[in-house]
Amino acid sequence: MLQLASVTKVYPNGVHALERFSAEIQLGEIIAIIGGSGCGKSTLLRAVAGLDRASAGTVTLDGETITAPHAKVGIIFQEPRLLPWLTVADNIGFGLSELPAAERRERVAKALARVGLADKAKVWPRELSGGQAQRVAIARALVAQPEVLLLDEPFSALDAFTRKDLQDHLLDLWADTRPTLVLVTHDVEEAVVLADRVLVMRPHPGRLFEEITINLSRPRDRNAPLFEQFKRHVLTALDRSLDRTVPDMQGRRDAGGGLWW
């Protein structure tokens, strides 16, 4: 279980990026975090990844406090961030250097086939399209068999068709080992397609505004009326989150003595 307890981040320039953010995420859950710019979505993800330390509060995974990158936590960024001097296969095997070569090769080959790029093993990253490169990044993260996979707007740089394709593909891959997914996005449809729960955040400072559970079975039909309804629900929450006169969930919870959860 991934636990975030009052995670707060104040940058040295005095910006309150994140204020007392708490959440509990079960193993295998898919969580989407959505919100306007400056609401601390990425800050939150970087704290969970162990890339940045929180100013206050703790992130724990199965009872273990995360202060630095953790073997069980993987991350996929907005850009593929492939190492240009390694072939596609070597990029995927980058985190497996401690395994014996034969086992590494086998796992890399399997991961490549799983993302449908078996024929690209010996290709340089520069020869890949944006969607292919992001698939390699997904394979690189998944081949390490993480318990928690963080995704920071992973598909936002791709065209609409590729994005939809990769969203479906991600769900497909998730079904193999069912890791916890925490996805930061600014795309409402993406959140509703993928997530069990959508956490809506509000900016200045970044706080939790509302939590919406998506009770839809998978695979989800993007054109179903119920799907539309959830989308509208999230959109309305997003709109209200930018309205400063509406109290947020955290405020309400604070008023209620922390009994919200």
Add this chain to the structure above:
Amino acid sequence: MNAIVTPCILARDTVLTMTMTVELQAPAAAATPQTGRAAWLTRLARPLLGLLLPLSLALGWELLVWAGWSNGRLVPPPSKVFTTIAELARSGELTRHIVATLSRVGIGFGFGVAAGTLLGGICGYWGLARRLVDPTIQALRAIPSIAWVPLFILWLGIFETSKVALIAVGVFFPVYLGLTGAILSVDRKIVEVGRIFRLSGPAMIRRILLPAVLPAYVVSLRVGLGLGWMFVVAAEFMGASEGLGYLLIDGQQLGKPAQIVAAIVIFAIIGKATDWLLEIATAPLLRWQDSFARQSGAA
């Protein structure tokens, strides 16, 4: 003049050709617009185009002198330059001078690269060292390196040591600057990939920083080598009894312009050849680069 331009073009084309053979391993490069004979002819014709201007200039000058419109005493015609080179070669003088100059450049380059790499690496990686050392190095860099000559002669004597030291100083600065700059500009996003996979300090250097700085480092080595060749001339002006720089001075003092031009031509050929060797030696390490040269080489 002709021979100065010639090797330069030849060398570049050889590199492009080599690049293409490397590229052929990738499936994407297999589809070139021209195939077979036509492509081969174009590849051959391109350097010949560059030879046109220098060759016709040389030929023109040769004809002018031959027709008696100029006596060619101060600007010797190409034929005379080649005769001079041939004579020097036959007497074994040429080899002696080339070996002397090459070994000076080689040793000076080696020391310069070693010092530049060591200090550049430390100052690039370690902020405290950079703040301590870099301002001094930058101040030293502002001194025209030739200004060290008198001091080096006093300190190290008139023979080899002072010459090698001067060359090493010339090579040091571009290598140092290139390496610190390259380390400082390594993409933070790529470094984060290393952090996510929990690389230790040495592993981070070996698996992320080194490959990331390599392209800029190779460029700085080539700039350094170019400066090494510049400084060997200055070094050999200060009292050498052999070397290509000595041939220049000797030609001036005895009024032999053909010998001066011959030495210049040989400088150009060897300088370009060493640069080309360096480029070939490092090319396998940089195969992954998506460079302009590569694209135009394949087109």
